[in-house]
Amino acid sequence: MFFHNFKYTFKILFKNKSLIFWTFAFPIILGTLFYFAFSDIEKKEQFDRIQIAIIENELPNEIWNQALKELSEEGENQILQLQYTNIEQANKLLEEEKISGILILDSEQKLIVKKNGINETILKFAIEEIKQTETMLKNIIHSITYESQIQDTKNSINMTIQKILQMKTESMNNIKDVSVNNMSYTMIEYYTLIAMTCLYGGLLSMIAIQKNLANMGSVGKRSATSPTTKKTMILSSLLSSYLIQLIGIILLFLYTIFVLNVDYGNHFSFVVLLTLVGCFAGLSLGIFLASTLKSSENSKTGILLAITMFGCFLSGMMGITMKYVVDKNIPFINRINPANLITDGFYALYYYDTQTRFYHNVIGLLLISCFLIFISILFLRRQTYDNL
Amino acid sequence: MTIFKTFLKVLNKNKGIVILYSAILIFFAAFSLQNNDNSMQFEKEKPSIAIRNRDQEEGFTKEFITYLKENSEVIELEDKEEAYLDALFYRNVNTIITIPEQFGENFVAQNNPEIEVKGTNSYESELTNLMIERYLKVAKIYFTISPSEENFQKIKETVEEEIKLEMTSKLNTNELKKMATYYNFANYSILAGCVYVICLILSSFKNEKIKKRTIISSVNEIKYNRILLMGNFLFAIVLWLFYCLISIVLIGNIMFTKQGIGCILNSLLFTLCAVTLSFLISNLIQNKNAINGIVNVIALGSSFLCGAFVPTELLPEMVQKVAHLLPSYYFINNNEKITSLENWNWEHLSPILLNTIILLFFSCLFVIITNYLTKKRRKQT
Numbered sequence: 185m186f187f188h189n190f191k192y193t194f195k196i197l198f199k200n201k202s203l204i205f206w207t208f209a210f211p212i213i214l215g216t217l218f219y220f221a222f223s224d225i226e227k228k229e230q231f232d233r234i235q236i237a238i239i240e241n242e243l244p245n246e247i248w249n250q251a252l253k254e255l256s257e258e259g260e261n262q263i264l265q266l267q268y269t270n271i272e273q274a275n276k277l278l279e280e281e282k283i284s285g286i287l288i289l290d291s292e293q294k295l296i297v298k299k300n301g302i303n304e305t306i307l308k309f310a311i312e313e314i315k316q317t318e319t320m321l322k323n324i325i326h327s328i329t330y331e332s333q334i335q336d337t338k339n340s341i342n343m344t345i346q347k348i349l350q351m352k353t354e355s356m357n358n359i360k361d362v363s364v365n366n367m368s369y370t371m372i373e374y375y376t377l378i379a380m381t382c383l384y385g386g387l388l389s390m391i392a393i394q395k396n397l398a399n400m401g402s403v404g405k406r407s408a409t410s411p412t413t414k415k416t417m418i419l420s421s422l423l424s425s426y427l428i429q430l431i432g433i434i435l436l437f438l439y440t441i442f443v444l445n446v447d448y449g450n451h452f453s454f455v456v457l458l459t460l461v462g463c464f465a466g467l468s469l470g471i472f473l474a475s476t477l478k479s480s481e482n483s484k485t486g487i488l489l490a491i492t493m494f495g496c497f498l499s500g501m502m503g504i505t506m507k508y509v510v511d512k513n514i515p516f517i518n519r520i521n522p523a524n525l526i527t528d529g530f531y532a533l534y535y536y537d538t539q540t541r542f543y544h545n546v547i548g549l550l551l552i553s554c555f556l557i558f559i560s561i562l563f564l565r566r567q568t569y570d571n572l
Numbered sequence: 573m574t575i576f577k578t579f580l581k582v583l584n585k586n587k588g589i590v591i592l593y594s595a596i597l598i599f600f601a602a603f604s605l606q607n608n609d610n611s612m613q614f615e616k617e618k619p620s621i622a623i624r625n626r627d628q629e630e631g632f633t634k635e636f637i638t639y640l641k642e643n644s645e646v647i648e649l650e651d652k653e654e655a656y657l658d659a660l661f662y663r664n665v666n667t668i669i670t671i672p673e674q675f676g677e678n679f680v681a682q683n684n685p686e687i688e689v690k691g692t693n694s695y696e697s698e699l700t701n702l703m704i705e706r707y708l709k710v711a712k713i714y715f716t717i718s719p720s721e722e723n724f725q726k727i728k729e730t731v732e733e734e735i736k737l738e739m740t741s742k743l744n745t746n747e748l749k750k751m752a753t754y755y756n757f758a759n760y761s762i763l764a765g766c767v768y769v770i771c772l773i774l775s776s777f778k779n780e781k782i783k784k785r786t787i788i789s790s791v792n793e794i795k796y797n798r799i800l801l802m803g804n805f806l807f808a809i810v811l812w813l814f815y816c817l818i819s820i821v822l823i824g825n826i827m828f829t830k831q832g833i834g835c836i837l838n839s840l841l842f843t844l845c846a847v848t849l850s851f852l853i854s855n856l857i858q859n860k861n862a863i864n865g866i867v868n869v870i871a872l873g874s875s876f877l878c879g880a881f882v883p884t885e886l887l888p889e890m891v892q893k894v895a896h897l898l899p900s901y902y903f904i905n906n907n908e909k910i911t912s913l914e915n916w917n918w919e920h921l922s923p924i925l926l927n928t929i930i931l932l933f934f935s936c937l938f939v940i941i942t943n944y945l946t947k948k949r950r951k952q953t
Contacts, residue, residue, distance in 0.1 A: 213869055217877070220888065221877075298741045300739070305699060309699060310702070311735050323730065358684060
């Protein structure tokens, strides 16, 4: 009887178009949309050379020319891309936003930009550095002339200038850059997608349980009067819904890994573990809603979709900042939010070298699931009817 | 009038879900606006950094930290490895600077101590690197030439040297960007609101008995559609009005400038287009259960593809090309153009006008297709 019910529940669930849309098709559609929207975002946010027009009204100043040349020299450290032109042409380019600024090299240097922005800030910063070098040279020359009483002041100044300019061009060995590459925050979006799919899987277990409840429909009534024990009916129904859930999530994984190039870190076995536990959390949420609420199937579906979407919202689906804000200010909320525990588990695998955080998430999910199932059992057990 | 009254009756019957759904959508828009301050859409002039100082805050280290504080936004975090790493990943800070023990002392003594930087490889972290490098270079030069305490003042003077700056645009770009973000989000809120509510209400008119009674009545299908469309407009206008009112509360007086009025009118035009599109969709779908799925696919799909959530310039080129086929693209493009409009002359206004005409064209197209479909279906029935 176990297998019989398992088989037919499997068939019934698979033939429910609306269920299959939410658990199979919708995550794939949403993942594709994420891919369209986010695939270039980080690339375009990376630092690119800043276009600038230079207008020389005076005889060239050696320090400025030298410095501009260095800043625009092709290679890894290139910051600026220069074009020497006249003011009319430069204004036109600035208006069309083809350049970020115009540098006028007059007796006093002036920078013209169109608006506030990070490009303009970097530009201002780079140009100011040249001006500062000039000031520094003046300061040092002044102190040398003031301090040295010897005849050879001119030679000393020349040597110092050479030394300073050389030090300016040398790369700094006081800064150690320890930045890492696994910083792609758009991954969080895909992790919330997996979380959403795991929890949407609750729809399957909800419908599966629903059909065994005598107070929820004629199928439930017939099941209740059958000689098969309730335990067999419910367990076989849940097993088939869990199986369908896993099929859906495997399809989503294959799609995100091979088509959308999502990076789940290097710990495949942990990813599998988290997925199994995540689906179990979805399953328990479905059982919980099916057994505790007495409303219609449609409203239960609505409630489950709303809970899942709200959980995903808090775990960063509609903007990753949300997850950080909640994690930082009201961490309790995200510790009992299954969508966040799943998302955070994947995040921990992707970003952290250790597994402590990952295990915390898995244990959290298991505790929540067991709690929900325990409550559901209290509602489901010993339901007897005098008549149906 | 009977049709219009029935429409209002059904709307009234479903008012709970309609109000709830509309409120959630408007809340999302408002929230996305508040949240954006910290995310990828706005470019800050000062990079946000976190400093982990293991040295005493005195002497050179103190000077260095003061310089960093003046030139960047220093975010205070709990002194835990995890807190720093999370803040970096979620871009709350763009660089973590770790100053080692006895850094100041060793630097002044020219022992080449190293500070550690961990960044996000973005513009902001690049700017922070430039900033640190500049300060340390200037300091190093001063200390190499003459190692004395007086250098602190000289370093300060040198790094504080500024260039004369002129800004050509008189527009309040930050506020206008906020406005564009909010109204771009309208693509999702208004479209999802219209499709959901209109499909929900019109599904009541699809009941077979009602449908048959309507067919045998004397009202022709075009008039019938027109009255229903009017009813739909009534709901959509209320939704739009709320959306605009909230923009005035959240964005402020800038909504009363030319750009603000432009965005409001543009969103009205889009609402018109959204209603006609929803009307068409409601005619296409037969199953009430499919509404939720269709709303999500259409509203989320067009919002992601056309740049309602992510600025259009950050979308891949192929996606931008495909987006040209959807009305949302022209609405969002108009928002961007209106909010960056400084010279109100023909050269700058003509692209906005063209987008407006395209939006109107889409609306007419949707109405024509709907009328054609209804006529065809009636004949079949």
